[in-house]
Amino acid sequence: xxxxxxxxxxxxxxxxxxxxxxxxxxxxxxxxxxxxxxxxxxxxxxxxxxxxxxxxxxxxxxxxxxxxxxxxxxxxxxxxxxxxxxxxxxxxxxxxxxxxxxxxxxxxxxxxxxxxxxxxxxxxxxxxxxxxxxxxxxxxxxxxxxxxxxxxxxxxxxxxxxxxxxxxxxxxxxxxxxxxxxxxxxxxxxxxxxxxxxxxxxxxxxxxxxxxxxxxxxxxxxxxxxxxxxxxxxxxxxxxxxxxxxxxxxxxxxxxxxxxxxxxxxxxxxxxxxxxxxxxxxxxxxxxxxxxxxxxxxxxxxxxxxxxxxxxxxxxxxxxxxxxxxxxxxxxxxxxxxxxxxxxxxxxxxxxxxxxxxxxxxxxxxxxxxxxxxxxxxxxxxxxxxxxxxxxxxxxxxxxxxxxxxxxxxxxxxxxxxxxxxxxxxxxxxxxxxxxxxxxxxxxxxxxxxxxxxxxxxxxxxxxxxxxxxxxxxxxxxxxxxxxxxxxxxxxxxxxxxxxxxxxxxxxxxxxxxxxxxxxxxxxxxxxxxxxxxxxxxxxxxxxxxxxxxxxxxxxxxxxxxxxxxxxxxxxxxxxxxxxxxxxxxxxxxxxxxxxxx
Amino acid sequence: xxxxxxxxxxxxxxxxxxxxxxxxxxxxxxxxxxxxxxxxxxxxxxxxxxxxxxxxxxxxxxxxxxxxxxxxxxxxxxxxxxxxxxxxxxxxxxxxxxxxxxxxxxxxxxxxxxxxxxxxxxxxxxxxxxxxxxxxxxxxxxxxxxxxxxxxxxxxxxxxxxxxxxxxxxxxxxxxxxxxxxxxxxxxxxxxxxxxxxxxxxxxxxxxxxxxxxxxxxxxxxxxxxxxxxxxxxxxxxxxxxxxxxxxxxx
Ligand SMILES: Cc1cc2nc3c(=O)[nH]c(=O)nc-3n(C[C@H](O)[C@H](O)[C@H](O)COP(=O)(O)OP(=O)(O)OC[C@H]3O[C@@H](n4cnc5c(N)ncnc54)[C@H](O)[C@@H]3O)c2cc1C
Numbered sequence: 001x002x003x004x005x006x007x008x009x010x011x012x013x014x015x016x017x018x019x020x021x022x023x024x025x026x027x028x029x030x031x032x033x034x035x036x037x038x039x040x041x042x043x044x045x046x047x048x049x050x051x052x053x054x055x056x057x058x059x060x061x062x063x064x065x066x067x068x069x070x071x072x073x074x075x076x077x078x079x080x081x082x083x084x085x086x087x088x089x090x091x092x093x094x095x096x097x098x099x100x101x102x103x104x105x106x107x108x109x110x111x112x113x114x115x116x117x118x119x120x121x122x123x124x125x126x127x128x129x130x131x132x133x134x135x136x137x138x139x140x141x142x143x144x145x146x147x148x149x150x151x152x153x154x155x156x157x158x159x160x161x162x163x164x165x166x167x168x169x170x171x172x173x174x175x176x177x178x179x180x181x182x183x184x185x186x187x188x189x190x191x192x193x194x195x196x197x198x199x200x201x202x203x204x205x206x207x208x209x210x211x212x213x214x215x216x217x218x219x220x221x222x223x224x225x226x227x228x229x230x231x232x233x234x235x236x237x238x239x240x241x242x243x244x245x246x247x248x249x250x251x252x253x254x255x256x257x258x259x260x261x262x263x264x265x266x267x268x269x270x271x272x273x274x275x276x277x278x279x280x281x282x283x284x285x286x287x288x289x290x291x292x293x294x295x296x297x298x299x300x301x302x303x304x305x306x307x308x309x310x311x312x313x314x315x316x317x318x319x320x321x322x323x324x325x326x327x328x329x330x331x332x333x334x335x336x337x338x339x340x341x342x343x344x345x346x347x348x349x350x351x352x353x354x355x356x357x358x359x360x361x362x363x364x365x366x367x368x369x370x371x372x373x374x375x376x377x378x379x380x381x382x383x384x385x386x387x388x389x390x391x392x393x394x395x396x397x398x399x400x401x402x403x404x405x406x407x408x409x410x411x412x413x414x415x416x417x418x419x420x421x422x423x424x425x426x427x428x429x430x431x432x433x434x435x436x437x438x439x440x441x442x443x444x445x446x447x448x449x450x451x452x453x454x455x456x457x458x459x460x461x462x463x464x465x466x467x468x469x470x471x472x473x474x475x476x477x478x479x480x481x482x483x484x485x486x487x488x489x490x491x492x493x494x495x496x497x498x499x500x501x502x503x504x505x506x507x508x509x510x511x512x513x514x515x516x517x518x519x520x521x522x523x524x525x526x527x528x529x530x531x532x533x534x535x536x537x538x539x540x541x542x543x544x545x546x547x548x549x550x551x552x553x554x555x556x557x558x559x560x561x562x563x564x565x566x567x568x569x570x571x572x573x574x575x576x577x578x579x580x581x582x583x584x585x586x587x588x589x590x591x592x593x594x595x596x597x598x
Numbered sequence: 599x600x601x602x603x604x605x606x607x608x609x610x611x612x613x614x615x616x617x618x619x620x621x622x623x624x625x626x627x628x629x630x631x632x633x634x635x636x637x638x639x640x641x642x643x644x645x646x647x648x649x650x651x652x653x654x655x656x657x658x659x660x661x662x663x664x665x666x667x668x669x670x671x672x673x674x675x676x677x678x679x680x681x682x683x684x685x686x687x688x689x690x691x692x693x694x695x696x697x698x699x700x701x702x703x704x705x706x707x708x709x710x711x712x713x714x715x716x717x718x719x720x721x722x723x724x725x726x727x728x729x730x731x732x733x734x735x736x737x738x739x740x741x742x743x744x745x746x747x748x749x750x751x752x753x754x755x756x757x758x759x760x761x762x763x764x765x766x767x768x769x770x771x772x773x774x775x776x777x778x779x780x781x782x783x784x785x786x787x788x789x790x791x792x793x794x795x796x797x798x799x800x801x802x803x804x805x806x807x808x809x810x811x812x813x814x815x816x817x818x819x820x821x822x823x824x825x826x827x828x829x830x831x832x833x834x835x836x837x838x839x840x841x842x843x844x845x846x847x848x849x
Binding site: 005008009032036037039040041043044047048052084087088089090093102333334551552553554555557 | 612625627628629630632667668671672675785786787788789791792794795828
């Protein structure tokens, strides 16, 4: 059975040594979040994840969810764990203190989300969806709607969903058909079928607040005619108590590859009563506010799974004995050496580790910028942070879920045949992680968002928020002898990224298919270069700690941080060279293929 | 009824401890530290007594370096009302007798009806402070408690002793030390962790209480336990008996 220990040491490194979390209390609204408060919060979060959520991960996968007479039952133990989770205040870490939330900085929430995903991805989806609905409702709901629904969503007494997908439309929401008919009393009748709705029905909460995309009569076609509606499972009376059951029900639940303890539901809306959230025909705008927050969260799913896969692969590699070390026997007392002596096993483990620690830094960078964009007193600083977040959101989502999936898959490989056997739990990580590359916009769509929207937006203003700091860093460290081994390759990759950016901008203008053909590789090139920049900075911090002497490195943390940075530079970053070749090759060949010939 | 709960910051129970290469002690740099688990049980019990209306105030106290504030904040997140840190230098070696003397001085000032404390700290496993404190104060003691019941001014303490359970009746004020099975400490809630940061915490020194911290014991050497040697397989009962006789010398 897999185990999990939250990597608190590395998390603190990222928060307090790489990033500037010491300065969080300087941001208005975050005054309380000094390190002496954040530290115990992280420790308690770790305990909750390790001791309450993780033990339900395997059993939840085996048992799955069950639909009986329209009622969905979550696996054994989920209800109790959910109650404990909500009682502890964890449901509302990111919510507004005025509504009873904890108002925690995003960078801290990011770290806690990672822990939850490592411990139990399926479980985390329930509160995750509630938070998404909370964000949309808080941003666009009327005062009455907010007062009626938000407080109970903050405590976790009620949960939320996001109902976008229909059988014939997932990515292309412009085609959606669910309809909303005005009733004359301010309410609407919602009718249609939504599929793949996470947490659409379950037994964890008293009420479920669905946020549903639908079309008003006579609305323009495409995405410009979509509005957002609030449809509660139970209608809420004026005094706040629950009234009649609304016309929304779960028709079936999906039998799927992974996240089996998360109910994925077909939701039927039959003249269900709903209320408009935000302006008519502006539903996509509200939905995107929510989706941007959720995309960062989905990135954390990839990270969390990558981390737990690494931890278990490492433990197994130290324990499993097989074959002898090529450089001579390492453990003469045993009939064979532990497999961690083999270079190929080390290659696998270090690939996982370099991915995971690099992605943790990237997520924290995005978290820090989210905090600045939401709380900094200076509007220009806020705007710049906002540009940065817009730019990196698709990268955080797609790169981290891709690398997390690769890391999980390596986890199986380290276990050999045992990795393929359910009981060991390693294949569950792969199955659970796989969805993160698909939902909240497939990774292919993230790449298109980067190339088609974020790159050209505001004449490249977003790009500046990444390109400038990296260029400055290279410039500023060129003559730093200790950093030469990093700065040289970083500058090369960065050059490749600039070249690809220019080429795509130019070609894409004339032939949009060219941008589409390069998008996925471009996102990866961008992401790997961003990780290289962060790995250089991490190595710099670690080298300085080592140089300071004393017992700062008595546990070898910094020594191994530098070694992991080196591994990243030697064995992962060179991929940017082949990525550039692929991008420059263009899309002509694939577009020349005749459809019938496929 | 006021309850005093002493807590100690120790190496986390899950950390694999390492001895310093020169044998002068344990490697403590960069090691995860936590509140001593037995103390956590003591604070939990005190808070439960308060929640039942049997106690009015829970005061937590720690003797140790500045970072021991973390242990006090953890205790206050569980429900302690205020804290006292008797701050010592990072390099001070603090022995049970010195702690007992400080606690006596604090008890003289605070006048608790009950001192609820861990039976031992998991770092040095001394299991002495509670008993010494009882002697210094001249109060009755119930050690290794697995159950506590309060009835007026009398405390019934069920103790885990060799071969069974023993119940003793103590008149307050008294000292009770906790065993593992007394309760299961709660997970502090997030709002309570935040509130703990704002609870009063007084910082004192041993000198404030007129206590000299100078150690009375000398540590000669710290060593790792011997590594267990790999076992061997024997072919027959006769071989086993022979080995037990000759190699192990136990028969
Ligand atoms: C377990 C699970 C949970 C889910 N939870 C929810 C939920 O809670 N709420 C909700 O509303 N939905 C949910 N979904 C739906 C999910 O968001 C969609 O499946 C996803 O957006 C993809 O849509 P699709 O399945 O229709 O695929 P399609 O849109 O049909 O895409 C198929 C393929 O075509 C590619 N493609 C599509 N359009 C383009 C394009 N323009 N350019 C390039 N490539 C393109 C895609 O990248 C993909 O590879 C969930 C799905 C699953 C499986």
